[in-house]
Structure formats: C-alpha cells, structure tokens
Amino acid sequence: MKKKFKLTDLDCASCAAKMEAAIQKIDGVHSATVSFLTQKLTLEADDTRFDDIVEEAVRVCRKIEPGCVIQR
Numbered sequence: 253m254k255k256k257f258k259l260t261d262l263d264c265a266s267c268a269a270k271m272e273a274a275i276q277k278i279d280g281v282h283s284a285t286v287s288f289l290t291q292k293l294t295l296e297a298d299d300t301r302f303d304d305i306v307e308e309a310v311r312v313c314r315k316i317e318p319g320c321v322i323q324r
Contacts, residue, residue: 275309
C-alpha cells in the first residue's frame with residue numbers, strides 16, 4: 253500500500269532526511285520519502301501491517317522532530 257501524509261511543523265531539511273532514513277529502516281517499509289519543501293511523507297509498506305508501520309513512523313518522527321505532526 254502506498255499513501256501520502258501531510259506533515260505540520262517540519263522545521264528543517266536535515267530533520268526530514270533523518271526522518272526518511274529512520275522510517276526506511278522500519279520492518280515492512282518498501283520506500284519512504286519525506287519532503288521538507290512540500291511538507292509531505294510518502295510511505296509504501298506491507299498492506300497487512302500498514303497501520304502498525306504508520307504508528308511506528310509517527311514515533312520515529314517525534315523522536316527526531318518533536319514538534320512535527322503527521323496528519324492522517
């Protein structure tokens with residue numbers, strides 16, 4: 253499954269790159285792109301675990317950029 257999410261309060265391109273790299277390491281993720289410019293996360297992951305993967309991505313993003321919100 254592939255889905256796009258809007259990000260709010262992503263403050264820098266470096267944080268976006270760190271978030272992208274961390275999300276790509278989550279088991280079941282096929283690809284992840286975090287765009288600072290468009291403030292969007294594009295996530296492609298296993299259909300059966302997609303909701304759990306999104307929750308883990310949210311936790312990962314909060315560790316890197318605590319003020320950033322992923323809108324579902």
